[in-house]
Amino acid sequence: MTRRRFNLTPLIQAVLSLAGLDQTPAAAAAEAVTIAPGETTIFPPAYHLDGQLDRVTGVAEHSTRALEQVRLGGVPVANSATMAYRIPNAVFAVGRLYTPRMIDRQGGDQPRRLTVRLTQDIDTLALPLNEFATVFFGHTVIDGGASMLLAPGFGEAAIDSKVSAAMAGHVSRYFELFGLSHRPVHDVRIRNAWIFDDIGMNAHKSARLRWMGAQVRRLPALRSGHGVFIRRRGWGVQRAPENEAQLEDFFAARGFDIIDARDLTVDQIAARCIGATVIVGVEGSGMIHGMLALEPGRTVVMLLPPSRLNNMMKDYADGLGLHYAFVVGQTTPSGYTIDATEILRTIDLVPG
Known part of the structure; x- marks a missing residue:
C-alpha cells in the first residue's frame, strides 16, 4: 500500500x-x-440582420460588450x-x-x-x-x-x-x-x-480544430445538402426561446433534421449532421456537435437571448472555417422568442 x-x-x-x-x-x-507564435488576424464577419444588436439588453457573464464587438469580425484581432x-x-x-x-x-x-x-x-x-x-x-x-x-x-x-x-x-x-x-x-x-x-x-x-472536425466527418452520414436544428429545451442551462417547439416544427416542415443530443450517441448525431449545409440552434455547448460535423465553408446560425449576448462560438467557427451568423430574440414578459423567418433571412445573407 x-x-x-x-x-x-x-x-x-x-x-x-x-x-x-x-x-x-x-x-x-x-x-x-x-x-506557435501569436499573430494578428482579421476574421470574416458575423452575419446578422440590421437592428439585431438593438435588441440586446445584456451580455454573458464571461463576456463584455467590447469583446462582443470584436467577435463581429472585420477588425484586426491579436491572437495570443x-x-x-x-x-x-x-x-x-x-x-x-x-x-x-x-x-x-x-x-x-x-x-x-x-x-x-x-x-x-x-x-x-x-x-x-x-x-x-x-x-x-x-x-x-x-x-x-x-x-x-x-x-x-x-x-x-x-x-x-x-x-x-x-x-x-x-x-x-x-x-x-x-x-x-x-x-x-x-x-x-x-x-x-x-x-x-x-x-x-x-x-x-x-x-x-479542422483536423478534429475531419475525424468526426470520417463517420458515415445519412444524407447531404440538408439543414439541422439542434434542440436546446430541457438540456443544459435553460435559455431556449419560448417558441422553440414551434421553431422545430417550422424547420422540420422544410426538411431539417431535428436533433436532441441527449437522446443520441455521438455517432448518431454525426450521421445526421455530416453533409449538412447549415446548423441552427440556441447558443451553447450542444452546438459543438454540429459545428465539428460541418465541412469548412458551411454555416452555423446561433440563436441568442437578448439578455445574454454571447458570440463565443464565433471563435470556434473561425477556427473551423465556418460561416457564422446569429439572430437575437425579442424580449417578452417571460423570456424571449425567435422569429423563424428572421432565421431564413439571415441564412440568405451568407454568400455561396
Missing part, C-alpha cells in the same frame, strides 16, 4: 495569495516553450501564442495544480482543500485542460481536445479523476475519435507538470 504523505502546499498558496505574492503560471514556470509551461515540484489535488505561489484550476467546481495527503510522486505529466474545459461540454471537447493534441510532446496527458469520470458518454467518444487518451490522477506531486496557454485562435490551433 502506498504511504500517504501530508502536504500543506494548498494552504501556503492561499496564504501567500492573500498577501499578494501569488504568481501567474508563466511567472512560476521553470521553462516556457512557444509552440500557444505556450507550454513547465511547473516544477507542483501538487495536483481536487483539480488544482499548486505551487506555494501559483494555482491553476482544472477541476470544475470541486471544493478547495487547504491540506492534502499525497498518494504518489510522478516525474512528468501534461495537464491539458483549462478551467472552462472542466465545466462546459463544448469547451471540454474543443479546447480540451485541441490542447490534449499538444500533450504527447511534453508528457503523458493527465486529467483530474472526478473530471475524467464525468467524461463518460459524448466526451469520451469524441476523444476516442481524436485518438486521445489520458491518465486520471488526484492528490499527487508532479516534479515536472506541463500546462498550456492555448486560448489564441492562431493558425496552429485552427489547424488542430
Whole structure:
C-alpha cells in the first residue's frame, strides 16, 4: 500500500495569495516553450440582420460588450501564442495544480482543500485542460481536445479523476475519435507538470480544430445538402426561446433534421449532421456537435437571448472555417422568442 504523505502546499498558496505574492503560471514556470507564435488576424464577419444588436439588453457573464464587438469580425484581432509551461515540484489535488505561489484550476467546481495527503510522486505529466474545459461540454471537447493534441510532446496527458469520470458518454467518444487518451490522477506531486496557454485562435490551433472536425466527418452520414436544428429545451442551462417547439416544427416542415443530443450517441448525431449545409440552434455547448460535423465553408446560425449576448462560438467557427451568423430574440414578459423567418433571412445573407 502506498504511504500517504501530508502536504500543506494548498494552504501556503492561499496564504501567500492573500498577501499578494501569488504568481501567474508563466511567472512560476521553470521553462516556457512557444509552440506557435501569436499573430494578428482579421476574421470574416458575423452575419446578422440590421437592428439585431438593438435588441440586446445584456451580455454573458464571461463576456463584455467590447469583446462582443470584436467577435463581429472585420477588425484586426491579436491572437495570443500557444505556450507550454513547465511547473516544477507542483501538487495536483481536487483539480488544482499548486505551487506555494501559483494555482491553476482544472477541476470544475470541486471544493478547495487547504491540506492534502499525497498518494504518489510522478516525474512528468501534461495537464491539458483549462478551467472552462472542466465545466462546459463544448469547451471540454474543443479546447480540451485541441490542447490534449499538444500533450504527447511534453508528457503523458493527465486529467483530474472526478473530471475524467464525468467524461463518460459524448466526451469520451469524441476523444476516442481524436485518438486521445489520458491518465486520471488526484492528490499527487508532479516534479515536472506541463500546462498550456492555448486560448489564441492562431493558425496552429485552427489547424488542430479542422483536423478534429475531419475525424468526426470520417463517420458515415445519412444524407447531404440538408439543414439541422439542434434542440436546446430541457438540456443544459435553460435559455431556449419560448417558441422553440414551434421553431422545430417550422424547420422540420422544410426538411431539417431535428436533433436532441441527449437522446443520441455521438455517432448518431454525426450521421445526421455530416453533409449538412447549415446548423441552427440556441447558443451553447450542444452546438459543438454540429459545428465539428460541418465541412469548412458551411454555416452555423446561433440563436441568442437578448439578455445574454454571447458570440463565443464565433471563435470556434473561425477556427473551423465556418460561416457564422446569429439572430437575437425579442424580449417578452417571460423570456424571449425567435422569429423563424428572421432565421431564413439571415441564412440568405451568407454568400455561396
